[in-house]
Amino acid sequence: MSDKTMENLGQAFVGEAKAYFRLLAFANRAEEEGYPQVASLFRAIAMAESVHAKNHFALMERVGTTEENLKLSFEKETFVNEVAYPELLRQAWAAENKQAIWAFTKARNAEERHAKLYKLALSEMVSDRRTVYYVCSNCGWVEDGVRPEICPNCQSPSELYREVK
Numbered sequence: 811m812s813d814k815t816m817e818n819l820g821q822a823f824v825g826e827a828k829a830y831f832r833l834l835a836f837a838n839r840a841e842e843e844g845y846p847q848v849a850s851l852f853r854a855i856a857m858a859e860s861v862h863a864k865n866h867f868a869l870m871e872r873v874g875t876t877e878e879n880l881k882l883s884f885e886k887e888t889f890v891n892e893v894a895y896p897e898l899l900r901q902a903w904a905a906e907n908k909q910a911i912w913a914f915t916k917a918r919n920a921e922e923r924h925a926k927l928y929k930l931a932l933s934e935m936v937s938d939r940r941t942v943y944y945v946c947s948n949c950g951w952v953e954d955g956v957r958p959e960i961c962p963n964c965q966s967p968s969e970l971y972r973e974v975k
């Protein structure tokens with residue numbers, strides 16, 4: 811594939827992914843304003859945009875074996891936690907943008923946690939331990955096996971945790 815096509819796929823992917831989240835936010839607003847049918851339309855088109863994003867993504871990246879994928883995911887989380895987010899945080903502090911500082915801090919902390927969970931999963935690949943994960947819908951922290959009373963990353967109550975099997 812040509813570099814230009816790869817670049818275009820990347821741009822299209824970002825546009826579709828943004829549209830997905832934008833439309834879900836629009837659907838929530840429509841629900842709040844009492845337009846359930848419009849909310850359904852936004853959710854339906856959000857799903858359609860996610861199909862486009864998935865199709866573009868499939869042309870951009872290869873999916874390896876599970877062991878390779880765990881290693882790659884561990885490396886990516888380590889990079890964003892140790893390099894990328896600290897730099898974004900430095901710039902957010904310089905710009906004195908409190909909301910960006912909050913978002914980047916919570917994400918960086920959560921990424922470190924994600925890296926730990928990948929490392930554990932790599933060491934346990936052949937074990938038969940089964941667990942349930944709990945994800946904070948406010949900050950992206952992930953707990954293994956126990957729903958926390960209070961989020962250790964953002965102090966949200968346990969109701970904001972979603973169970974993922």
Ligand SMILES: [Fe+2]
Binds near residue numbers: 887920921924
């Ligand atoms: Fe992560």
Ligand SMILES: [Fe+2]
Binds near residue numbers: 948950
């Ligand atoms: Fe949280």
